[in-house]
Amino acid sequence: MNGLFITFEGPDGSGKTTQIARVAAELSGLGLPIVATREPGGTAISDKIRSIILDPENREMADRAEVLLYAASRAQHVEEKIIPALKEGKIVLCDRFVDASIAYQGHGLGLDVHTVAEVNRFATGGLVPDRTYLIDVPVSVTEARLRARAAADPALSLDRIESKGSEYHERVRSSFHAIAEANPERIVPVRGDRSPDEVFDDIIRDCESLLAERIKR
Structure with a gap:
């Protein structure tokens, strides 16, 4: 089987990290x-660039600089890690990809979406995920989860992106909806305001179906 590229998207606090870990464990268990x-x-x-992007002290960062920093991090990630893994026939599970830049830097910051898309097309060499799971939660749920996380562990305080206001995050969420509607063959919307088990069941069911289709080819 050729490599498979699966991404997970959604608002902050949607539970992507939890679901990626569960899917990785499930698929690894299948060998x-x-x-x-x-x-x-x-x-x-890419991690060094990440620290610059998310540092709450970098409030003066220009919007265009944010777009380019995300794209630079992504270009290195694709070149060094994602493409080699896919060439080796591995299944790559990635927490965020280009859809996030369209939603966060394009619609969230009010920048030209076409320009953001073109910058990222160059950064990725045109790489597109085989499947994307969009875990959707209302902004009120996002904010409550992030506050609870920070209260439980002060080291997990809000980063520069998470600390933006509700209106920004509403724009981001609306953008994710629009992206999903425009790409129904690739993006599977999943309600994230349910138990982790229910969310996982939806994702792994579709994922196993996707793998079965690949094996038949």
Whole structure:
């Protein structure tokens, strides 16, 4: 079987990290080669860029600089980690990809979406996920979960993106909805305001179906 590229998207606090870990464990248990990674980050260079992007002290960061930093991190990630894994026939599970830039930097910041898309097309060499799971939660749920997380562990205080206001996050969520509607063949919307088990059941059911289709080819 050729490599498979699966991404997980959604508002902050949607539970992506939890679901990626569960899917990785499930598929690994079936003997499948898995690479779980995240954006921004995923490589040494990309992680250094991530620290700049998310640092709450970098409030003066220009919007265009944010777009380019995300794209730079992604370019290194794709070149160094994602493409080699796919060439080796592995299943890559990635926490965020280009859809996130369209939603967060395009619609969230009010920048030209076409420009953001073109910058990222260059950064990725045109790589598109085989499947994307959009875990959707209302902004009120996002804010409550992030507050609870920070209260439980002060080290997990809000980063520069998470600390933006409700109106920003509403724009981001609306953008994710629009992206999903425009790409029904790739994106599977999943309600994230349910128990982790219910969310996982929906994802793994579709994922197993996707794998079965690939094996038949």
